[in-house]
Amino acid sequence: MTAPLRLTHLIDGQAVLDAGASTLPVFEPATGQAYAACPTGADGDVQAAVCAAQAAFPAWSGLSNDARARWLQRLADALEARVEEFAQAESRDGGKPLKLARDVEIPRAVENLRFFASAATQFASESHHGQAGLNYTLRQPLGVVGCISPWNLPLYLFTWKIAPALAAGNCVVAKPSEVTPVSAWMLGELARDIGFPAGVLNIVQGLGSTVGKALVEHPQVKAVSFTGSTAVGRQIAAHCGPALKKTSLELGGKNATLVFADAFADATQRERLLDTVVRAAFQNSGQICLCGSRILIERRVYESFRDAFVARVRALRCGDPLDPHTDLGPLVSHAHREKVLACIELVRAEGGHVLCGGEVLHVEGRCQGGWFVAPTVIDGLGPDCRSNTEEIFGPVVTLQAFDDDDHALALANAAPYGLSASVWTQRLDRAHRLAAQLRVGIVWIDTWLLRDLRTPFGGIGQSGMGREGGLEAMRFFTEPKNVCLRID
Ligand code: NAD
Numbered sequence: 240m241t242a243p244l245r246l247t248h249l250i251d252g253q254a255v256l257d258a259g260a261s262t263l264p265v266f267e268p269a270t271g272q273a274y275a276a277c278p279t280g281a282d283g284d285v286q287a288a289v290c291a292a293q294a295a296f297p298a299w300s301g302l303s304n305d306a307r308a309r310w311l312q313r314l315a316d317a318l319e320a321r322v323e324e325f326a327q328a329e330s331r332d333g334g335k336p337l338k339l340a341r342d343v344e345i346p347r348a349v350e351n352l353r354f355f356a357s358a359a360t361q362f363a364s365e366s367h368h369g370q371a372g373l374n375y376t377l378r379q380p381l382g383v384v385g386c387i388s389p390w391n392l393p394l395y396l397f398t399w400k401i402a403p404a405l406a407a408g409n410c411v412v413a414k415p416s417e418v419t420p421v422s423a424w425m426l427g428e429l430a431r432d433i434g435f436p437a438g439v440l441n442i443v444q445g446l447g448s449t450v451g452k453a454l455v456e457h458p459q460v461k462a463v464s465f466t467g468s469t470a471v472g473r474q475i476a477a478h479c480g481p482a483l484k485k486t487s488l489e490l491g492g493k494n495a496t497l498v499f500a501d502a503f504a505d506a507t508q509r510e511r512l513l514d515t516v517v518r519a520a521f522q523n524s525g526q527i528c529l530c531g532s533r534i535l536i537e538r539r540v541y542e543s544f545r546d547a548f549v550a551r552v553r554a555l556r557c558g559d560p561l562d563p564h565t566d567l568g569p570l571v572s573h574a575h576r577e578k579v580l581a582c583i584e585l586v587r588a589e590g591g592h593v594l595c596g597g598e599v600l601h602v603e604g605r606c607q608g609g610w611f612v613a614p615t616v617i618d619g620l621g622p623d624c625r626s627n628t629e630e631i632f633g634p635v636v637t638l639q640a641f642d643d644d645d646h647a648l649a650l651a652n653a654a655p656y657g658l659s660a661s662v663w664t665q666r667l668d669r670a671h672r673l674a675a676q677l678r679v680g681i682v683w684i685d686t687w688l689l690r691d692l693r694t695p696f697g698g699i700g701q702s703g704m705g706r707e708g709g710l711e712a713m714r715f716f717t718e719p720k721n722v723c724l725r726i727d
Contacts, residue, residue, distance in 0.1 A: 244275035246420055248284055248444055249427030251291035252437025255284070263417055263446070268334030268569040269560050271608035275332075277420045280445015285412065285453040288441035292383040292410035293459055295438030300380045300408040304359045307406060310435060311356035317429045319349045325422055329393055330560045332421040334568040334609070335523050337561050345422075348394040354692045355402035355712070362407070362713045373724045378717040380408030381461040381485070385454040387447070387475075388423075389467040390416035390571050391526045391632075397423050400464045401440060403712035412441045412460065414451050416467075418572055420444050447471065461485065462716065466528075469630070469656075469701045476704075487705035487715050489528070489697055491630040492658035495651035496520070496531035497641075497673065499664035500540040502685075509547075512663055517551050519661060519687040521614050524567050525634040528702075529659045529681070529688060533627055535650050538640040545618065545638055549594050552614050559606045569609040570633055576610040579633035583615060586626045586635075592619040596634065622653040630656065644669060652678045658698035661687045680706070 246265070247254040256278065265275035278284070299307070318325065325348075326341035335344070366375040386400035397415055404411045415423035427442045443450055447467075455463050455475050462485035465475050469490040479486045496516055502508060519531035536544045560568035570576040576599075583597050596615030601607070618638040620626050627637055641647040651660055651673075659681040664670050674682040680698040683689060690696075693709035705715060 243273065244421070246275060246277045246424040246444055247427075248278055248280070248288070249424075249430065249440065249442040250284065250288045251294075251441070252431060252435070254428070254431065255287070265332065265420060266572065267331050268571050269331075269606045269609040271573065271610060275421060277417055278444045280417075280443055280450035282449070282453045284443050284445070285450055285457060288412040288443050289383055289454075289457050289459050291438035292412055292441055295436060296380075296382055296410045299405075299410055299436060299439045302408075304362070307408065308356040308359040310439075311352050311359070311402060311406060313433050314426075314430060314435060315349050315352035315356065317433050318345070318352065318426065321429070322346065322349070325394065325425060328421050328425060329419070330568075332419045333390060333393060333571055334560055336565045336568050338563055338565075339523065344392055344395045348398040350692070351395070351398040351402045355406040358403065358709070358713055359406035362710070364719070371723065372726050375722050377720040377722060378407075378714070379720060381716060381718055382409065383459050384409045384411055384462045384464065384716060385457070385460045386411055386413040387451050387454065387463065387465045387467065388413070388415055390418035391523060391528070393419040394422040394426065396466050397426070399707065400466070403707075404464065404716045405440065407713050407716040409716055410439050410441075412443060412454055414443050414445070414447075414454055417444065417446055455479065456482075463487075464707075464715065465489065469703075472703060485715070487697075487707060488703040489705075489707060490701060490703035491632070491656055492528040492530070492698065492702055493533060493628065493630050493654040493656040494529060494531050494659045494661070494679070495654070495677075496534045496687075497647050497651060497660065497662045497664075498534065498536045498540070498544060499647075499662075499666070499669070500537040501665040502663040503537075503540045503544055505665060508665075513547055513551055515687050516548065516663070517555070520636040521552070521555060521567055521634050522688075524570055524612075525614075525636070526571060526632055531661055531687065532631060532636050533650075533654065534636055534638050535641050535647055536638060537647070538642055541638075541640040545594070548638070549616050552616055553595050555614050557600055557611055557613065558602050559604070567614060567634060569606070569611045571610075573610055575633070576612060579612055579631060579635065582626065582629075582631045582633070582635060583612075586617050586620070589620055589624045589626055591617045591624075591626060591637070593617055594638075622650050628654050644673065648673060648676055652676075655701045656698065657700035658702035659683065
């Protein structure tokens, strides 16, 4: 037996073992076997990381924007040189198909670092003339900031937060998910290897309820950028509100996909529509906050859409994430699979019809101990039942029929979340009218998950507060200060 991989924190440029010397097992979801040990983390680790970040702040924030951009570019270069290694690690850690990690997620982490390296050199502030003197706005970094990320897109979301924070001149204490800690640990090792300035980027591993909480509550942490569940987002808001601490909360989703008859009836578009709607439903086994888990279909094509959709879902290949033909891997943890199975039981209790899936999937060979659930399609449930209002975050989607635009809008807006929606129609007037009326932060028309990193990213309602991406992120990680000069 090989010894488990032993992960460390990155504090003040050093690999540090856990202050309490205890560890958490890290599992490979495809096999159900533990293969690494992650520090449990303790208040002392957070304290040490915040101290290191505070000490590094004057020098880092005093660098020219160019110099900070060069450090981010160097980190991006180092990561790009090892895409395959990181993709293998993420696939093993989270159970995602290797091709998804290799072709999409790790390259996107590289892109995040490069994008915000450019942002450091492009970011500008406003000036106001003519009304009362000459006013200009300084955009100053906040100091030490906390970045907390989830398990579903581990390095992609980790870099999406740390890159703008660093580009804007802050020093960071980041906490990846304890469920998928490996790629953030590897990035910390890369930062050490390239001599990234000590204390500027600190990575504290461990449990959310202790390390994450200590980070959020540390008085020297000036802002918290959090992506994760709505329940934890609420706890963070409950602390940061009274403490008057800046927060960005990117939380859960229960996103609608609206399919109109005109789009589905067009034979030239139908294949692309079906491919994309299936991908939107099941990419990463439905474990993406933007997945379209409520599919709304115009009634006159409901049955033909349902049959074509279910046939495609049945054809999805579920199994070993290392197999290049695999479309869906396992769920990320045993506990998460149990949660998803309980949601499927609830579907049945609520009177829903399981059109396909609805059960544990047994995979032979290497993955026989893995945490698989067959992709599941449900119909027969109304908009108010829990299966249509609560996030499942797994390979489970519901179908509902609508009669006209108003009905479609009412169904789409019936969930308490408001992250994204995708609208499939050939009528531009309808698409734009719905885009304006959908209560979400992001609308896709005729597509899904097409991303320009300059655009505002985030949701409303139970999907969170604040926006990431482009200038929004640079603004979040800086404080504006107006300077007014009297001019006679
Ligand atoms: P989670 O809320 O359980 O954990 C997220 C992170 O918060 C982890 O690093 C965890 O250790 C930490 N944490 C847990 N308790 C904490 C506490 N009390 N204080 C501080 N930190 C704490 O979420 P998860 O299960 O890792 O991720 C899945 C959720 O994330 C889903 O709800 C999904 O929709 C959401 N998500 C949202 C977006 C978005 O951009 N809106 C993107 C990805 C995932």
